[in-house]
Amino acid sequence: MIPMLKNQKVRNTVQQVLFVGGLAGLVLCGILIARKNLAAQGMTAGFDFLWKSTGWDVNFSLLPASANDPYWWFFLIGILNTLFLGTTGLVLATVFGTIVGLARTSKNELANLLGRTYVDIFRNIPIILQLFFWFAIITHLPAPRAARGVAGFVLSSRGFYLPIPNVAAPAFVAAAFALIAAIALPIWLGRTSQLQRPFGERGTIQLAATAVALALAVVILLVGHASGTPFLDIPALQGLNLRGGLRVSPEFTALSIAMAIYGGSYIGEIVRGGFLSVGKGQVEAANALGLSGWQIFSLIRLPLAMRAMLPILTNQYVWLIKATTLGIAVGFTDFFMIVALAINHAGQTIESIGILMGGFLAINLSLAAIFNRINKAIALKGNQLRGQE
Amino acid sequence: MTVPGPAAPALQIVGLNKYYGPLHVLRDVNLTVRRGEKIVVCGPSGSGKSTMIRCINRLEEHSSGTIIVLGTELNDDVGNIDEIRREVGMVFQHFNLFPHMTVLENCALAPMLVRKVPQAEAEAAARRYLEKVRIPEQAMKYPGQLSGGQQQRVAIARALCMRPEIMLFDEPTSALDPEMISEVLDVMVTLASEGMTMICVTHEMNFARRVADRILFMDRGEIVEEAVPDTFFTAAKNERTRQFLSQILKH
Amino acid sequence: MTVIALRPPAPSLAADWKRRFFATPLQAVVSLLCLAVMVTVVWTILDWALLTAVFDPSRGAQACLTPGAGACWSVIAARWRIILFGLYPYDEQWRSALACLTVVAITVLSCIPAFWTARRLPLVWVAGTGLFYLLLKGGILGLPYEGEEVWGGLVLTLFIFVSTCLIGFPLAIGLALLRRSELPWISKTTGIIIDGVRSLPLISILFTFAIVLPFALPQSLIGDKLYRVILGSALFFSAYQAEIVRGGLQGVPRGQEEASMALGISYWQRVSRIMLPQAMRNALPATINQFVITFKETSLVVIVGFFEILASGNAAYGTGEWRFAYVEVYVFIALIYFVFVFSLSRYGAFLERRMAVGAR
């Protein structure tokens, strides 16, 4: 045995078998012990519980939910909630981050100082502390009856009220798609017709596409408008509470604010890094060609900076989606909180944890896949570029 | 198969083949090197010179054939590999000095770790070898503070500190500025005159003429010519060798 | 000889300002807007935090509730002990304070280049953490025994952070080496573990280790929840740090490993003497950044029910008369985090700049 181990091939095989086998053994032991422990508590393993009704309710859901619904439905709701909160936080954080990043790269020293202060403060305080802070602030706001609003937007201890159009849900979704198209179409057109048409003409086409998509959104909203009601449903005081409009719960509001501000400080630095990575040479060349300030920004600096920051931005977005698990700290029923509740109530620990891991793996992989596609699509072609420090 | 002890030749390669995936980079190479013999290997880029000498100390694993170094066969036996690496020194094209250690530490490290020589002794030996490569005054500097020629001489001293029986050189001067080449070659000539067994991949033909016992010419993974220097330069049998020589000696 | 000034005459202050802030109408608007924001924010904070603030705890909570009163710092003066030390017995809190100082000492020592050797750094951390543990736990040298259940506040946060790093760092190096292994099964399995952990949110890992793991462990191995959570957090840290170390290893030229192999140096000595010292140098800025992130994320253990600084902060204002003073408490905790995190990340940025200069 010992002389055999002096042989490199044998040694390599033995090492690999020991390593993989040892790990597999550990996991197997864990599972077996867990089964035994759970059986002692009178629980059966397996995924049957997914079809049992939960007997408890969630406080936030985009789909109809009640205590009679089965577990799998609740898990689905959880994933949707996570995606919804994640997307909201991601979009807000991007807006914040872009503003901060632009301020940080602007020539204006005051704007620069403001941006730097923002980043230094909010990046260096844990997000959960910021979340607690905003949540405490919101829940200590005046009650709805005492709260004052501006143009139908009301912040109160019961959450954030805002006006929404009196429009049927399907029409609302359709309008949202039209809005997305209004943003996506010009980008897509800009790519496909890039080389064939002169700049001016391309711009006109893009503008026209956006206008058409926007008009479509308005038409859809007008058509979907429930007749006999005012177009906008504005929250108004009725008795002790606000009626009408859309109520965003304090949990969701606090989470969105925290993700937007904290994420914004990171994204701000990414945006700044992206713009700094654009070589001076490119901007000087554009200047020498006589492009205007706005043209240099939109045609040279922005596209190049976007390419530089997208890979890092992807990581940040994945991080933000994972940060939705903070929901459990304030009681927002995101995917993780629903899994935790399911473990508490149904006791199917291993299965639930498996579902949790699978869910996050799927979310992360799809997010990474989407961004890799975008990344590849916009990557500079060829490897013959020189002097791009 | 193995002839033990000092009677064995320094190196015996029989039927050596090496593949990188589908790429056949060494084709049936045979070579025997006596103790104290100096071999120079040359040939066009990509012909497999580096691959061959890197097989000798298992920096690359050969696909088939036998390599016997100082009577020890190079096979999957870990003990054999360790033993051969102890007895075979190597000098690289890009020096590969350890940048985070001083010159002295670079030289003393391997004897201390591998041969378990006490620190004081290892450092004394290191200083002696640095003297031999004519840079004793640089002992406390870091590699980054030396010129290319000085770094390569440190690399030679570092290999010598292990007191190897055989020294392998893989294009030791081709990364150097012209004015530094001779200082490295001088050291190698001295080494040769002291009876070291040397296998050098190099295109320095004057050096080859002066020290080589035999010159090998490799092309497309094969040794196509093998001759003593006089014959090699004046009466090469192979057409490719003559072409290569005319190119390299043109300047 | 007279020195003739060749500099152009300094532009007048007004011209300089005009160039810097009012070059174009747009610039002017931006400048004024920023100025307005700054003045408002600074003034509001100054007014609230200093001018109208109540500092004297002897006046009680009532003083803060008078109209026009600003920040109620008296809550901190009255409750700082619970925020910093949790429920640790009053008479023994000097031990907690000393333990906090130990962590500061570890951090400061780790930032001094003279300690960046393979022997000194682990020594500092092991000795520091050991001292920390003994101080808190007691039971020897005449110090009364205090169980983990009374540890709390800042001290608990620091303990979790320090032990996470102490366990996570060697683990990270191990994982990085395994992932770089030439043996395909080992590198692939390790890759799956690392990527798997990285794709999960930290909270789910903490939750698993705190609440789920006991089911899957034999009775004798379950241990205290605190140590399980530390293990989970160390695993999470090591998955990220392993990729940083691996990046550092990839930055070491291939020739370094070949040269040491040609010299006959064995695998472990190659790794510890040649590869890791160079890799860690490459990976230093990213490593410090990871420490910063980990320190911030330590705060998440509040979710699995530990009485660390966030929970003790909630307790500080949550009961009795200080119910209204949550902003002050959060600001205080934020300041503690800020001082630690900001200085560490500044130090990281400084190192990065210095290394960029050195690499030229």
Ligand SMILES: Nc1ncnc2c1ncn2[C@@H]1O[C@H](COP(=O)(O)OP(=O)(O)OP(=O)(O)O)[C@@H](O)[C@H]1O
């Ligand atoms: N790690 C590798 N993987 C795949 N192919 C390789 C590898 N190393 C070398 N090769 C190929 O093997 C062949 C021989 O390479 P080798 O480095 O031995 O040539 P050489 O004679 O030393 O050339 P040079 O004079 O340029 O150093 C080349 O075609 C090279 O492309």
Ligand SMILES: [Mg+2]
């Ligand atoms: Mg070569």
